[in-house]
Amino acid sequence: MPLVAGVDSSTQSCKVVVRDAESGALVRQGRASHPDGTEVDPEAWWRALGAAVDAAGGLADVAAVSVAGQQHGMVCLDEAGRVVRPALLWNDTRSAGAAAELIEEAGGGETGRRFWADAVGLVPVASFTATKLRWLARHEPERAARAAAVCLPHDWLTWRLAGAPGLDALRTDRGDASGTGYWSAATGEYRLDLLERAFGRRLHVPTVLGPADRAGELHPDPVGAPRTGSGALLGPGTGDNAAAALGVGAGPGDVVVSIGTSGTVFSVADAPAADPDGIVAGFADATGRFLPLVCTLNAARVLDAAASMLRVDLADLADLALSAPAGADGLVMVPYLEGERTPNRPLATGAVHGLTLRTSTPAHLARAAVEGLLCALADGLDALTAQGATVRRVILVGGGARSAAVRRIAPQVFGCPVVVPPPGEYVADGAARQAAWLALGGATPPPWSPTGIEEYAAEPVPAIRHRYAEARDRIVDRSTS
C-alpha cells in the first residue's frame, strides 16, 4: 500500500503524519515547536519541518507529500530566492493602519468595504497578506525594494521541499491564495492590480494549482531536511483551515470550529462569500469549492493564560471550570488578549466583568475564560449562518478541543450538538488526504473518515451569551504610552 505524508506548519508547531493512502490508517507521526512571536524567520519553520519529519521516521518511503500551513503570513523573497525579512504572521497587528488605509483609498466606509468584498471576498484587516505588503512598503522601503516575489508559509515550504528551484517554480492552491487579498475565490484569478495598489508595484506570485495538481517532486536532498528521500510527488498544499475541513471530511450541515492559536468557524460551501461587513472571509476550500470563515485572534491561548493566572495546568483548569455553574454567576471574560480581528479591534485588551465576592474564585474565573472564548466563536457561528450556512452540528477540533470543559460547555453556548473527533492532527491529516488524492488519482479525495467521534449535547443556556454581549464592547484599548 502506498504511504503519503501530510504536514501542518501552524503557528505554534509543525506536525507531520504518515498515513496509508488508501485506508487513511495512521502509520507514524512527529512534531516540533515553532518559536514564539508574530514575526518569524521562515528558516525556523524549515528547521522544525526537518525535526518533525525526522521524528516521524523520514519520508523515504512515501509516494506523495502535501504541506498545509498557517494562512496569510507574508514571505517576501529577493531575485535569488532569499527571504528579505522575517515573515509577518496572520496574528501580527502592526498592519492594522495599512488595512484602514486600503479601505479608505477604495472609497472609505461601506463603499470601501464593499469594493474589497466584491473584488476578493475579503475586507482588509491586519491579518491579510495585502495589508502586510502595504506596511512593508511604507515602513521598510529598503527591504521592500529588494522583494521580487511574495508567497505564503505553505508555498515557501513546498518550494523548499522541491529544492527551491527558482521563483518561477513557486506554487500555491486556491485555499491559501484566497487569503491574500489579491486573489479572488469567486473568479479564480489574481488581482495583481490590488497587489500593486497595496505595495506600489507588482511582485512575482505563485502559480495557483487545482486541488489535486502536482506542485513538483521532493528534492533528493533539500538542505537541512533530514531523511526526506526523493522522487515523491508534492501536492499543492493549502491553508490550515481548508486542510482541517478535508481532514475531518466536513459535509453539508457541518460547521467546523477550530480552537488553536486562532479560533476559526467555517463550513464548506458551493458558492463564494462576499461579506461587506468583513466578518466572514470568502475563502476557497481544498476541493474546488468555497470556505466561508470567521477567525478570532484569541482561542486556545485564552485557556493557557487563564491556567497561568490560576497557577494550574490545563486539566485542572477544565475541572475548575466544570465545577462552577453555567454562566459563572455573571462573571464574564471578554478574551481580547492579543487585540482582536473579529470584531476588528486590533488594539483591544481583554476584560473581566461581574466580579463580586461570590464570583472571586478560581472556578468562576476558569469558567468565565472557557465561556468567553466560546461566546466569541458563537458570534462567528451567527455570522456564518447569516451568510447562508446551515448548522446541523459543530465539529470541534484544534488543541483547545482537548479540554473537557470546552467540549462539555460548547453545546450550551453554541446551541447545537457538538461532535469531537478523537484527539489528532486534522490539519496534517487533511494535507495527507490531499497527497493521497494526488497519489491515487480520481475525481474526489479517497474516502477517509475519522472514527471514534464523540458527541456532546446539552441544553443551550442563552443567558451566557446575553451576558457576554452586554460586556463585549465594554473594553479599553491597549495603552500606547
Ligand SMILES: Nc1ncnc2c1ncn2[C@@H]1O[C@H](COP(=O)(O)OP(=O)(O)O)[C@@H](O)[C@H]1O
Ligand atoms: N488538554 C488541553 N486543554 C486545553 N488546551 C490545550 C490542551 N492541549 C493543548 N492545548 C492548547 O492547544 C494549543 C495548540 O493548539 P494547535 O491546534 O496545535 O495550535 P496551532 O495549530 O495554532 O499551532 C496550545 O495553546 C495548547 O495550550
Ligand SMILES: O=C(CO)[C@@H](O)[C@H](O)COP(=O)(O)O
Ligand atoms: O488567520 C487565520 C485564518 O484566517 C488563522 O486560522 C491562521 O491560519 C492560523 O491558524 P492556527 O495556527 O491557529 O491553526
